[in-house]
Amino acid sequence: MKIRSASVIRCPPRWLLLRLESSDGEVGWGEAIGDLHEEVEPALKAMCDRVSGTDITGIERITQEMHKGRFWRDGPVLNTAISALEMALWDLRGKQVGAPVHQLLGGPVRDKVSVYRNLWGRNPEEFAASGKAALDEGLEMVKVSPAGPTSTTPSDTELQGILDTVMAVRHAIGDAKLAIDLHGRLTPAASRRLLPLLEPFDLSFVEEPCLPDGSVHHLRDLQQLHLEQRIPLATGERLLSKRQFADHLFPSPVVAVIQPDLSLVGGIRAGVEIGAMCEAAQVALAPHCPYGPIQLAASLQVAAAS
Template sequence: MDIASIETFFVRPRWLFVRIETADGIVGWGEPIVEGRAEAVAAVVEILAERLVGADASRIEDHWQVMTKGGFYRGGPVLSSAVAGIDQALWDIKGKALGVPVYDLLGGAVRDKVRVYTWVGGDTVQALAEDALRAKESGFDAVKCNGAAQLGPIESPAAVRRIAAQFTELRAAVGDDFDIAIDFHGRFSTAMTRRVLPLLEPVLPLFVEEPVLPEFSRDLAAVTAGTSIPIATGERLFSRADFRDVLPTGIAVAQPDLSHAGGISEVRRIAAMAEAYDVALAPHCPLGPIALAASLQVDFATPNFLIQEQSLGIHYNQGNDLLDYLVDPAVFAFDEGYVARPTKPGLGIEVDEAAVRQAAREPHRWRNQVWRLRDGTFAEW
C-alpha cells in the first residue's frame, strides 16, 4: 500500500485540502491549514511528500514520528498543521483499506452521537439574541459567540459593563436549558479577564474560551482560581508538549485543532493526557468538512469528550460552506444538536473530488483582519 501521489488544493472560503493516493488506488483526504498562511502549509506538505511518496501508507505512527522529528528544527503551527492534514489522510486510507471507520481503529466508539454547537453573531445585543434563538429553533442547544471586539489592556468600566450586560441579556433570551460558550479569542489581557469573568458568572457559560493568549498560558492558574466559569483553551497549542504545562492549571476544557495539532494521531494522545487531569475534550474546528470528519472520529472514541465545534453558516464561510465539497452532505445532518455516528470506512465522508478540483482553479488568498485601537496601536484580532 505504497503512497503514489500527494496533492494539495486551495479551496474557498479559506481551506486547504490534501489528497493522498496509494499505488493500489485508495484515496485519503486531509485538511492541513493555518488560516491566512495556507501557502506556507502547502509548501511544507510538498517538502514532507519527498519522503512519503513510495513509502507504505499504513505505517502512520512511523510517518508521524519522522515528519515531526526528522528535521533538526521542530514544532510550530505551519509544520504541525502540514503533518496534521497528512496524518488525517493516512488514517482515512487505512480505514478504507480495512473497511472500518477510523474510530474503530482507535478502540471503538464510546457514544452513539456527538453533541455539536453552532456559531452566532450580531452587532447588537438584539441581533445576537435573535441569532441564538434561530439556532435554538433549528434544534441546537448550544452556541458560541465572541466576547468582544478589539479591546485595550484595561478598558473603561462602561466597556466592561457592556460586555457583562450583553451576555446577561442573551441568557435571559434563550433560557437556562441552553448553553452559551463565550470566545475571548485572546483579545482580553489577563487583567481584563480577571475583571470580566466574575461579572459573567451569573450567566453560567458552558465555558469561556482562550481568555488569554497562548504565550501567557502560565497565567491560567491565576485565572482559573479566580472564577467558577469553566475555562477552555488550546486552539493555538500544537502538541502534547504545549499542553503539558497547561493541563495542570485548572482549565476545564482542552481544545486542540485536528488540522493544527498533529492530526488524529496527536489529538488522541492529547485527549488521553487531558483525561488524567479531569479535563474534557472539545476539538476546535471552524474549518472545512475534512477537519470536521477527522474531529468526529476522535470524538466518538474519546471518553472525556464534551462538545464539537462546526462551521456551518459561520461568518468566515462566504461563497462556500461546510457541505459544498461532499458527495453526501447527510453525513453531517444535525439532529437536535447532535450528529449521528458515521458508519462508512475511513473518515466517514466522500469528498466530491470534481468540485474540489474545480474550486482549486480559483484559489483563495484569505487573510485575517488587522485591528487597531483608537490610538493606532495593534489590537488582537
C-alpha cells in the same frame, strides 16, 4: 497499499485540503489550517514529494519522520502540514480495512457527540438572532465572541458591551448551553474584572480569557484564574504539541476544558493522546474545529473514541 499521488486543494476562504491517492485507487483526505495557506501550501507540497511511494500502514513512522527529521520543530506551518498528512493517512487506512477511524482507535465510547456553533454578529441583536437560528436548526449549545476589538484593559463601556452581547444571546436561547470566547484579548487583571460579571449567565466555559503565549507566566496567571473563578475556563486551540498540553494539565490543571485543534497538534492520534491526558487530569476535552468538513470528520472520530 502505497501512496501513489498527493495534491493540495484550496477552497477559499478558509479550507486547505490534502488529497492522497493510494496505489489501488483509494483516496484519503486531510485538512490543514487554511488561514496560513500561503505558507502551508509549499510545506504540504514538499511533504507530499517525500511520502510518495510510502506504505500507508506506517502512519506513526511517517509522521514522526516528518517531525523529528527536521531541525526546526513545532511551528504552526510544519505542524499543520503534518496534521493534514496524518489525517489523510488514517482516512486511507480506514478505507483499506473497511472501518471508520474511531474503530481503529479502539471503538466508540459514546453513541453521540455534543457539538456547538460559533455565532457571528456585529451587535447584540445580530448575535441573538444567530443564536436563535442555531437552536431552530436543532443545536443545543452555542458560543459567542463578544469582545470584538476590545483593548487588553477594556474600559467600563467596553465591558458593558461584552455583557450586553452575552445577555442578548442568553435571552434569545433560553436555557440552552452558552459559552464565550475572548480570544486572549484581555490581561489577567482585566479578566478578573470581567469574569465575576459573567456569572449570572450560567456559561459552560470562557475560552482564552488571556493571551496564551506559552510562557510560565501565562500558565501561572491562567491557573490562578482557574482556581479563583467559578466559571470554567478553556484553552488549547493555539497549542502546538502534546508537551504543551501536558504543561497545562500536570501537575495540576490550569483550565477545566482543553481544546486541541487536530489540524495543528499533529492530527488524529495526537488528539486521542491529549484526550487520555485530559482523562487522567479530570479535565474535559472539546476539540477545536473552526475550519472545513475534513477537520470536522477527524474531530468526530477523536471525540467518539475518547
